[in-house]
Amino acid sequence: MANQSLNQSDHMDKLQSFIENDSRNLPDWVNQGRESAFKNYKDICNKQLKTATWKNTKLNSMLDNFFEKEFTDQETSLNQFELDSTLEDSLRIFFHSGAFFTEEEMPSYIRFLKGNYSEENQAIFRLENSSERQSIPYLLNNIISRDALLIETAENQHVEKLIHIVHLPHKNANIAPRLNIVLAKNSSIKIIDEQLSSGDSIINNYIDIKCEEHSSLDYYKVSHAQNDSHQINSLNLDQEANTNVNVFSLDLGADSASSLNHLKLNGENSNVSCSTLFMPSIDRSSHHNIIIDHLSDKSSSSVNYRGIINDHGVGSFFGKIKVTKERRNTSAFMQNKNLLLSDDSKISTIPILEIYNDDTECSHSATSGSLDKEKLFYLKTRGINEYDAKNFLIKSFMDELVSQIKSRRLREYVNGLILGYRKD
């Protein structure tokens, strides 16, 4: 993994001129947001690139190529895309060329700009400048993005229909989708956020979620394989008291794909479960980084990552759960299991529990291995060929996570993607 060093001054100059010359007639509040993000970016970039998270993920080369991609701005028509119809009766919102659009009437709890930069639409961006958000992807997202999607439920609102955000494929593009989810008190919603296959692109997704008391959220992130592309999915989650959040991700890898999750349990009885399946094959990679802060009593977290690495694929898991001394009655569970399908596949895994009290029920484990030879033998003695037998074992390995998906159709869709990927 060559870690060429970034030509920083050149990079900063280009960013500066991007902000100054963006011809798209943006209002002051957007430009001010960009400038303040840029200022912070200059402060932290150098230092962050030296941390382990960035060192291993080819981020330098992403920044090097940053301005070779187009910041596209054309109108998009859905006709040019082949879309799967499995989840069709959901409410669908599309993202392409830096903007969100839809073909149907949107309910009032879903908002995006549609080119309208009025003052009241500022709220859709939810630009925040707190110190914990000073990450490279967040700041770059602030600099680049010119649209955001806000899903904000009302108090006591329980949205039945599945919300399906479809990120359409790009070629040679630099995009920074921005998704804000706010759940008001005692509300619930289910969202699937799907990234279709792009080529030669940089995709910097930033997702910010805030759950007020007694709310509950199912958030599914599906990332198809990205070709010759860099993809970052950052997720920042704040949970208040008596909230339940299930995050499920499927990541099929990219030239470099990274997920950075920071989950904060701020209120009592907040529970989060975060499950991820990652399956880089060919020469793709898939890196995962999760930090959970237990900031209140009686909070519980369950982290379950499974990797299947094929061909020359590379995967990594870094997980940290932090529970401070004062916390009472918390529980933390973290597991990472990996399956290596070829001799050339690589994985590294670091699960860490930082627990400074003895009132936390906790466990963590990490295992990596190849397909069980005896299981393969058993299946073959029943007449099942090597290819199918391996697929059964892959499905078996993933099933513990996939079976948690409540919607049957979504479960079948995910299973289809898991098994389909070997035909690549």
Next chain:
Amino acid sequence: MTKILSIKDLHVDVGNTSIVNGLNLDISSGETHAIMGPNGSGKSTLAKTIAGHPDYKIRSGTIMYRDHDLNDLSIEERSNLGVFLGFQYPIEIPGLSNTAFLKAAINAKRKYHNLGDLSASDFLVDLKEKSRMMDIEQKFLSRGVNEGFSGGEKKRNEILQMLMLEPVLSILDETDSGLDIDSMKVVASGVNAFRNENTASLIITHYERLLNYITPDYVHVFHNGAIIKTGDIQLARDLEEKGYEWLTNP
């Protein structure tokens, strides 16, 4: 009566150790053979070698199954051609339901013989009848393969798979070990239902008990990877009484 299995001067190695040493065995259609022998004598090794386990290498000798030299066939081809192995230790595969597994197995075999998939309703009727015979409740079938099954349930599930796959040669490796009396009878009835003039069985066991329900035509004593004595059910009774000592250290 046609020859189904013919093993000639077979030597099998695991790593650098020779486990089967000059074994000869012929089994014809309609016959049931029992193999008895002390722990570690190589019985399971023989069974897995016939099924094609990659760890067991044939150093010399041949295993002919009908017209096929088994060494030329993959594991799944052997199965598709009618060789069945009931495992001493059946494997658990969570997340793959017994029903889906059986359907895949049956359709793999049908495909091998250029037949289309079995209709879902025919499959379910067959499965219902045979699982009832094996005393396996319907709800077990939607669970993962052998997942959370008790020892006895796993063994009955092996026989269910055998009945569903309708093999020609069935090798049962200690299917009777760990069974209570009722399960033993259920397993025996399954094996007896499978027996006819076209099929053959090779039953590996430590106990005469099962053989009282499934009367074998031959009983072989296995020792150090070869057959050292062949007789009938009376030989099994003698072994039950006297152990192996009188044969291995005469």
